[in-house]
Amino acid sequence: MMKFEVTILGSSSATPVFNRNPSAQLLNCNEKCYLIDCGEGTQQQLAKFNLKAARIDYIFISHLHGDHYFGLIGLLSSLHLNGRIKPMQIFGPKALLEILEIQFKYSDTVLRYPIEFFPIEADEPKLIFENSDLTVKTIVLNHRIPTTGFLFQQKKRQRKLIKDKAENVPMAYYTALKKGMDVELPDGEILRSEDYTVAADAPRSYAYCSDTLFDESYLPTIMGCDTLYHEATFMHDLLDRARETHHTTAQQAAEVANIIGAKKLLIGHFSSRYKTLQMLFEEAQAGFENTELAVEGRTFQL
Amino acid sequence: MMKFEVTILGSSSATPVFNRNPSAQLLNCNEKCYLIDCGEGTQQQLAKFNLKAARIDYIFISHLHGDHYFGLIGLLSSLHLNGRIKPMQIFGPKALLEILEIQFKYSDTVLRYPIEFFPIEADEPKLIFENSDLTVKTIVLNHRIPTTGFLFQQKKRQRKLIKDKAENVPMAYYTALKKGMDVELPDGEILRSEDYTVAADAPRSYAYCSDTLFDESYLPTIMGCDTLYHEATFMHDLLDRARETHHTTAQQAAEVANIIGAKKLLIGHFSSRYKTLQMLFEEAQAGFENTELAVEGRTFQL
Numbered sequence: 001m002m003k004f005e006v007t008i009l010g011s012s013s014a015t016p017v018f019n020r021n022p023s024a025q026l027l028n029c030n031e032k033c034y035l036i037d038c039g040e041g042t043q044q045q046l047a048k049f050n051l052k053a054a055r056i057d058y059i060f061i062s063h064l065h066g067d068h069y070f071g072l073i074g075l076l077s078s079l080h081l082n083g084r085i086k087p088m089q090i091f092g093p094k095a096l097l098e099i100l101e102i103q104f105k106y107s108d109t110v111l112r113y114p115i116e117f118f119p120i121e122a123d124e125p126k127l128i129f130e131n132s133d134l135t136v137k138t139i140v141l142n143h144r145i146p147t148t149g150f151l152f153q154q155k156k157r158q159r160k161l162i163k164d165k166a167e168n169v170p171m172a173y174y175t176a177l178k179k180g181m182d183v184e185l186p187d188g189e190i191l192r193s194e195d196y197t198v199a200a201d202a203p204r205s206y207a208y209c210s211d212t213l214f215d216e217s218y219l220p221t222i223m224g225c226d227t228l229y230h231e232a233t234f235m236h237d238l239l240d241r242a243r244e245t246h247h248t249t250a251q252q253a254a255e256v257a258n259i260i261g262a263k264k265l266l267i268g269h270f271s272s273r274y275k276t277l278q279m280l281f282e283e284a285q286a287g288f289e290n291t292e293l294a295v296e297g298r299t300f301q302l
Numbered sequence: 303m304m305k306f307e308v309t310i311l312g313s314s315s316a317t318p319v320f321n322r323n324p325s326a327q328l329l330n331c332n333e334k335c336y337l338i339d340c341g342e343g344t345q346q347q348l349a350k351f352n353l354k355a356a357r358i359d360y361i362f363i364s365h366l367h368g369d370h371y372f373g374l375i376g377l378l379s380s381l382h383l384n385g386r387i388k389p390m391q392i393f394g395p396k397a398l399l400e401i402l403e404i405q406f407k408y409s410d411t412v413l414r415y416p417i418e419f420f421p422i423e424a425d426e427p428k429l430i431f432e433n434s435d436l437t438v439k440t441i442v443l444n445h446r447i448p449t450t451g452f453l454f455q456q457k458k459r460q461r462k463l464i465k466d467k468a469e470n471v472p473m474a475y476y477t478a479l480k481k482g483m484d485v486e487l488p489d490g491e492i493l494r495s496e497d498y499t500v501a502a503d504a505p506r507s508y509a510y511c512s513d514t515l516f517d518e519s520y521l522p523t524i525m526g527c528d529t530l531y532h533e534a535t536f537m538h539d540l541l542d543r544a545r546e547t548h549h550t551t552a553q554q555a556a557e558v559a560n561i562i563g564a565k566k567l568l569i570g571h572f573s574s575r576y577k578t579l580q581m582l583f584e585e586a587q588a589g590f591e592n593t594e595l596a597v598e599g600r601t602f603q604l
Contacts, residue, residue: 014380014383015345015379015380015383015384016345016346016349016376016380017349021346022376040342040343040345040346040372040373040376041342041343041346043317043318043342044318044323044342044343044346047318047319064405064408064409065409066375066376066379066405066409067379070342070372070375070376070379071342073368073372074318074342074368074372077317077368077369077372078316078317078318081316081317082317093408095404095408098404099404099405099408102397102400102401102404103366103368103372103401106366106395106397106401106447107366107367107368107447108446108447144410145408145409145410
């Protein structure tokens with residue numbers, strides 16, 4: 001089965017506290033590594049959990065509040081100093097590049113590797129990335145400054161050959177059979193795809209909803225996704241505070257998971273007022289059974 | 303005795319490795335807190351060692367290589383979010399303010415507290431700060447970009463009253479006696495300062511030399527200082543590499559300590575090639591006996 005997992009590097013909102021670091025997650029899909037947000041100390045967190053920063057080829061930044069990107073300049077600088085030459089693709093708000101460039105300029109740094117920057121506008125959901133494994137779409141969130149989440153969707157995979165049966169078939173027909181097409185041999189015999197192949201694993205999806213007011217606007221984008229990461233900054237008794245700061249409560253995060261029909265809910269981005277997280281967990285789980293705390297060092301199979 | 307101590311928050315050069323964080327030190331002089339450099343993760347380091355970021359009122363940044371300032375924007379943001387209202391004085395290269403302001407701008411942050419910014423030019427040693435406890439002078443270092451160290455010098459303190467003797471003297475004369483002046487009473491009696499007071503502790507000094515090629519240009523500025531922090535990025539077998547990158551070897555750091563007549567040498571800013579530091583320590587100590595490793599969490603009385 002193709003690897004599709006996410007490791008949590010930070011779960012704190014706004015400021016680092018109680019050994020909780022600001023937002024960052026490392027997604028591994030088929031041994032390619034995608035970094036999602038990059039709060040201060042992300043490179044230290046990667047080292048702590050024995051994850052190689054050098055393996056990251058794609059970085060997605062949801063918005064320009066510091067707890068989601070202050071670690072990026074340090075990570076990029078360290079990769080440079082450690083000899084990286086392969087390109088880094090970065091997706092984020094337009095001004096992010098300006099912020100990076102001014103810091104490289106004054107440190108007199110010319111990166112040894114190219115940054116390929118893809119500015120994101122938070123106006124409507126868009127396909128922003130695609131490779132042979134997955135697509136990435138933006139999720140337009142409702143926060144105090146332009147903010148997008150990211151929806152990672154695995155691609156539908158071709159059917160897999162049944163080895164024992166396929167070895168009697170000329171290889172020229174494999175591609176068609178794997179695509180689900182039946183094949184007619186020169187002698188008129190029909191090879192039916194379903195006799196020679198099995199369906200691949202169903203493609204899976206992961207939605208990352210970083211910072212947002214709970215509202216209906218972004219639900220259509222993430223409808224039916226398998227695993228939902230959703231911020232749950234506050235308990236529901238602080239609903240007013242959540243609304244005022246454009247954040248979500250644990251109860252609301254569960255509600256989102258229910259509405260979109262998620263299979264699993266990960267909650268994170270916890271306010272510094274909560275020294276322990278058990279109550280946030282229980283509140284979300286009361287609304288959505290398969291809830292997990294997205295805390296530092298945990299890896300979730302997606 | 304007036305408190306005068308420094309706590310090391312980071313000892314790594316360039317990139318964080320082996321649980322060594324990039325440069326940062328917290329100086330406490332008479333219960334006022336001065337932060338010297340602020341590499342990524344400094345706010346997390348402060349929390350780790352139970353030091354209150356809120357107590358910092360002065361920040362000194364030596365230069366704009368990221369390992370000396372990437373943690374500043376996060377620290378300042380957290381202080382804002384935690385409700386700081388008192389001013390923060392920041393001393394550093396002119397472009398530092400531009401770098402901070404662009405990040406506050408795009409996060410739509412208007413700080414609740416004022417930043418008072420004092421641009422430093424690395425052209426000649428200058429007095430840049432003075433209060434009742436100490437003065438701070440820049441040390442013009444020789445690095446790849448404009449870089450200054452900082453010399454913290456306690457002020458000469460007034461003599462201290464000997465309590466038992468002073469209680470028979472009208473308080474109106476205390477000030478003069480503490481200043482070392484003899485006093486004539488109306489009846490002609492002479493009160494000699496040395497009979498009623500004792501000398502205060504000698505003022506002490508701390509020189510912070512962050513990143514520099516070993517050369518003679520900055521030695522006059524730090525001549526005679528009590529405790530010298532000096533970078534010792536490499537072992538002396540990598541002298542060529544040290545010269546090329548405008549850094550110092552452990553042996554050279556010891557030489558600086560000897561030339562200026564320091565009482566104690568702290569070495570830090572260790573290259574990521576050294577997993578353990580014992581050999582760097584031994585090399586420096588071979589040249590200067592009273593050497594210590596300036597590693598995370600250690601506090602040195604100055």
